[in-house]
Amino acid sequence: QKEVEQNSGPLSVPEGAIASLNCTYSDRVSQSFFWYRQYSGKSPELIMSIYSNGDKEDGRFTAQLNKASQYVSLLIRDSQPSDSATYLCAVNGDHFNKFYFGSGTKLNVKP
Amino acid sequence: EAQVTQNPRYLITVTGKKLTVTCSQNMNHEYMSWYRQDPGLGLRQIYYSMNVEVTDKGDVPEGYKVSRKEKRNFPLILESPSPNQTSLYFCASSDSGKGYEQYFGPGTRLTVT
Numbered sequence: 001q002k003e004v005e006q007n008s009g010p011l012s013v014p015e016g017a018i019a020s021l022n023c024t025y026s027d028r029v030s031q032s033f034f035w036y037r038q039y040s041g042k043s044p045e046l047i048m049s050i051y052s053n054g055d056k057e058d059g060r061f062t063a064q065l066n067k068a069s070q071y072v073s074l075l076i077r078d079s080q081p082s083d084s085a086t087y088l089c090a091v092n093g094d095h096f097n098k099f100y101f102g103s104g105t106k107l108n109v110k111p
Numbered sequence: 112e113a114q115v116t117q118n119p120r121y122l123i124t125v126t127g128k129k130l131t132v133t134c135s136q137n138m139n140h141e142y143m144s145w146y147r148q149d150p151g152l153g154l155r156q157i158y159y160s161m162n163v164e165v166t167d168k169g170d171v172p173e174g175y176k177v178s179r180k181e182k183r184n185f186p187l188i189l190e191s192p193s194p195n196q197t198s199l200y201f202c203a204s205s206d207s208g209k210g211y212e213q214y215f216g217p218g219t220r221l222t223v224t
Contacts (some may be wrong), residue, residue: 002170004153032211043201043215044154051210088154096211097142097161098169103153 002027006089006102014110019076021105023089026070030091033065035074038086038104047087048074079109113138115216117202123222124192132187132219134202142205143185144169144213145177147198154201160185192223 003026013019021035032051036044048063050056050072056063062075072091076083086104093100115136124130136143144159146169156169160179174196176188185204189196199220203213 008151034212043218044213045215046212049210049212090154090213092211095159095167096207097144097159097205098167099144099156099213100170101146101154103151 002091002093002100004089004091004100004102006087006105008103009106010108011105012108012110013079015079015081017079017109019079019083019107019109021074021076021087021089021107023072023074023102024070025072025089025091025100027091027093027100028067028070029094032092032096033063033072034090034099035061035063035072036088036090037083038088040085044088076107079107081109081111083107084109113214115202115204115214117200117216117219119219120217121220123224125224126193127191129188129190130192130221131189132200132202132221134185134187134216135183136185136202136204136214137183138204138206138214139182140204140206140214141182142207142211143179144203144205145175145185145187146201146203147171147196148201148218149198157187192221194223197221197223 050063089102202216
């Protein structure tokens, strides 16, 4: 059974702080890693993808991948109340279009 | 506008009455998937398709059927729905040229009584 684990939260941070979201996965063959944001009642939307070890930055978002530790994280700098949502971690399985999602971490950014 | 559409958005039905949820994408993506989302369980992949007439099972395929006769469409069929299929369903599409990043439809909330 492939597993993707996330802390369900809620994670509460003050506006302007850094939010750190973590995800671990069990399948060592996974090659593609994604973070999605989902507002309540809406569909998931892609924030970041990462495929190689190290950091990848896009605006206020940084994804970090460590395949040896089977760990992927998302940092959100200068957090805004509009960042309040559930963040889903996804990894691919033994087929590049087979995906496993974590149950999500709920983030609350307090003004 | 690039998008994935699903219909219907909301559906209430009774046990055993066959239903189809449609999904269509206008991005010429090769890959399409169906997911269900349940509280505490996250998104679970039901079926995925790599191209026309090529489909494979995801994590939770029991009780579902799919077909991919055209590249843009990927309907989800529940031939005999049961109450445990009450869920929020999402269709998604992706392309190898964009690293398999998935774009999701708006969701279909299904209730089976």
